[in-house]
Structures are given as structure tokens and as C-alpha cells.
Amino acid sequence: MKSFVKRLSKAVYSSQKSSFIRITILLITFIKPKLILAYDASKVRDGAGAQLHRILSLSLVSYLFHIRMIKPQIQDITIHPLDPVQDPVALQSYLEGWNQRLFSSNEFMKQPEKFLGYKIRYIDSLKLRSLLFLCIMSNFSKDSIVVLTKESHSISDYCVEEYGSVLRLYYKDFLTLVRSQHSNAELIIHYRQGSGGFAIHPGQNIPRQVSIESVKIAIEDVSSMTMERINRVRLFTDSPVESFRYNPLPSQLHLWKDMPGFDGKSVVNESSGVEEKLRPTVENKKLLFIVDRNLDAFQMIVAMARAEALIISRSSLSYVGALFNQDGEVFYPNGFWHTKLKRWRTYK
DSSP states (O other): OHHHHHHHHHHHHHHHHHHHHHHHHHHHHHHOOOEEEEEOGGGOOSOHHHHHHHHHHHHHHHHHHTOEEBOOOOOOOOOOTTOSOOOHHHHHHHHHHHHHHHSOOTTSBOOOSOOTTEEEEEEEEOOHHHHHHHHHHHTTOSSEEEEEEEEOHHHHTTOGGGHHHHHHHHSHHHHHHHHHSOOOOEEEEEEOOTTSTTOOOTTOSSOSOOOHHHHHHHHHHSOHHHHHHOOEEEEEESOOSSOEEEOOOGGGGGGGTTOTTBOSSOEEEOOOOHHHHHHHHHHTTTOEEEEOOSOOHHHHHHHHHHOSEEEOOSSHHHHHHHHHOSSSEEEEETTOSSOOOTTSEEEO
């Protein structure tokens, strides 16, 4: 009974929030504010998937409210234990390449050389009330207001069905890149565990890690029509073959503060044995099983976007991959804090 009441109250709140957003869109469209959105890359140091997800949330707000957005860029990322890029110099070259591929659209506003003639407002997380207030204030301002912010998930999570239009407008070139890549018909599984042991990360109420048994059930739930097209299963995971201690770059030690398993100098990276536990299920279906730990985050997103079937984790990396996957069968983990698209199927 409690579970039903909780689901009902969540559904009612979501409906009310969505309605309020629609009304606010009409108001802001009428106001025609002198407002510009900008991703505050200098204040963000999480992973590549999380940062791209933040930028997508701002792109969605820009699209819905007809507000210009400055061309974003990812300046730095937290390097995780199994990331192929572990060198700071190589990281900058790597990010430059992917910034060019991802954010090439002319729909983005060019970065001003100087912000002279603009008023700057820093907002950690852009919420609907703040957005409406700033839009009204901009019409009483002589100068345009640039809103530097990290994300707008509290708005975008209630408008996720609009992401398709956003991607076609702002990320058309990246979608073309995705379609141009040759690949086998794949079922891709992203198994994100963090430090392992079902640890709960700061700011979250449940573990990122899902049970391997639930992933097995999701594999079995892939439709027979889709499974007929699939010839291999590929696993992307941050779970190592064997447990080990990872020493972060000295310049990134502060980013690991309060993370499970971190002792101030190194962090435990536990093995969940996910590949060996999934192998019998995959081989029972007479499919090739590949475990790929050598791809970087953006290469994984491209592969996930092309997958015939995709099982995502409680992770922005595979969530973004699923958003770019416009035709595949997507399985979404129960309890994830970002909203699913209607066509996605939930697994427990």
C-alpha cells in the first residue's frame, strides 16, 4: 500500500511540474528575455558522461524556452581507474577532439571573447523559478544576462520526451557521426558499479550498482524480434577483472574526497566478477560475448547509440548513450534518479 501511495504521489507531482513548465514556457516566450545560457565548465569536474548529460539538460532548456546558449565545452574530467586516458596532457588533446565532434552546431552561440556588455549571473543548478525570475529581470536590464550554470536537471527531467528534438537540432552532426559508424548488431550492457560492493555515493540514496541477476533478467526480456538481429553481446564495465587499489592523479585527489573506499591517497576498486556471471546467460543464446574495457567514454556513447538493444546502469554515461539511441530497445534500471523515456523498458 505504501509503495502504491508513493508511486501515485510521485506521478501527481510529476504531472503538476510538467504543467507548470508548459505554462512557464508560454510566459517566457511572451516575455522574449535578453537571456543567454552558458555551461559553467570551470566549476565541474565529474566524469565525461555526467558532464555531457549536464550540457544536454541545458540544451533542452535552451530549446524549450527559446533562449540562446553559448557553445559549450568540457574542460576537464575526473579520471576513473579503468579510463584509457590517464595522462593530463593526453586528456586535454582528447577533450579538444570530442568537443569539436559534439558541439559543432551553428545553433550554439559563439563564445564571446569578453563578457563586456553582459551581466553575469552564477547559478549552481538552474531551477524553474530562477529561470523565470531571470527572464523577467532581463527585460528591465540594459544588458543581456548570461546565466553560468552547471545543469538544469530539475527542469529537463520532466521534459525528457523532448530530447529527440533537441538532439536533432543541436547534435545533428554527432548523430550523423553515429550513423556513419560501421558496427555489428549488438546487445550492449553497461554495468556501472563505482568502487563496488554496492556502495552508496555522496548525495545518493541507493547504490549505482545494480544486481547482476537483474541484468540477466533484462537480457532474457529482449524481444525475440530484436534478438534475431543480434549477433554479439558487448559488456562495458568499470568492474576490474581483479580488485586493486587505484592511485588518482595528485591534481585530482580532492575530487575523490568522501567517495567510498578512498583513504586520502588511493581508492579500492573491487571486482564484481560481472563478466563470468553473465557469460553463461549469453553463451546459452549462442552469441559472441565481448568484454570491452579499452574504450573511452565518448566511444562507448557512440557504440551505445547504435546498439540494437541497450541495458543501461544508474549512470549518466549510459543514460546519454540511451538518449542518442533513437531506434534500439532500451532497458532502464528501476530506482534511477533521472527520468526514463516512455518507450524504454524498466528492469529491476
